[in-house]
Amino acid sequence: MHWDPISIEEFGVTQCGDLTSVQDGYWDVYYKLDQPHIEDEDYVTVYYVTRNKNTGAVDAYVKWTDQDTIKNDTVGFELEAAFDLIGIHCQIHDDPDPLPYYQGVEGWAQIWRRIPEPVIESIVLEGEDDVRITFENNSFTGPPDSTEVQRRTRPEGDWETVGVAGEDAEEYLDVDVDLAYGYDYRLRHLSPHMAMDYADVGLPPRPNSKWSNVDSLLVLSAPTSLSCDDNLEPEVKCEWTNGDNGVAIEVKRDGVIVETLDAGITEWIDTDVSWDDTLVYRVRHSGEGKFSAWSDPDTIAVEKTAPSNLYCYQSFAPGETEVHCFWDPGEGSDSTEVTRNVNNTRWWFPQDTLPPGQAYYIDENVQTGNTYYYKVRHRRGATVTAWSNIDSVTVN
Structure with a gap:
């Protein structure tokens, strides 16, 4: 059984003083009254308060009415499997008979079994500026009244409460968050006010749970x-x-x-x-x-990118009989292959292999009266592109 003993001073009730508990040992629950101001003529009533796991009913049972045992020994008892322990309460009185619990709680000292804290499971950005916190609801006595949500600016801003999730909630949406900052979040269950099933007098409220683990929303802007x-x-x-x-x-x-x-x-x-x-x-x-x-x-x-927009013309510079060709290259080639056809026959003949980046070719081996057809393609290793468009020039 894992639970935290709560100091009696947290409730402002000190009549029974240091009612303490032990978490391990043969018994499910230990408690001890260690009070020098308890007189021999005083009587002490100790109750343990439980909640039925199946029905949710809360009840209190007197335990160890033998005064010598209560005043001087560490007392242990086993808890039936169908019940959760909520608290151990005591009161000093003059009447030798045990006090009925439903007379009221004023003057009682309590050790409450603290509500286990929630566990944050995920924090994700939702939409443009909303943050969704998903958590595990760990209240062992049923849903808490609510779950408080706190946030601070990373890395060490002040904690502030931004909202409260309902009793059955397992997530909370923090809306309109300023995403210029990263944030830490933490949660705690707020204690329900447990009332006795058979009386109008309620038990003192149990303390809230401890704070959950701290998880963060690190604001990352997209590429x-x-x-x-x-x-x-x-x-x-x-x-x-x-x-x-x-x-x-x-x-x-x-x-x-x-x-x-x-x-x-x-x-x-x-x-x-x-x-x-x-x-x-x-x-x-x-x-x-x-x-x-x-x-x-x-x-x-993903396509083989062929050269395009091939354009060829005859150069009329003095003393030259040449055909000049230019094109728009594709991407990433190791070389460019130039081929030529004379007078539109069925035969194409390779003319040259050009280095990467060169996007022009000068054909000096031409004769007046012939029509020359050109096309080019890229090569990278064993991979070649499609041929470019064909362009022709008649040499005059």
């Missing part, structure tokens, strides 16, 4: 400006601008997180792609178990 492009491996390269406070970056492809990167990285190459894939990418920051919103998505079709 922005995500841009993804395909290369000729095939592969996709994504770049973005980082937000604030993240200690890691997660990359999501088609709804599945496929990579976690260190903070500060602003680009990533996805090599696990195939030609003709159409993929959707998003990135977000993470840190201390918290996450930013996802970036806006970027969609990319």
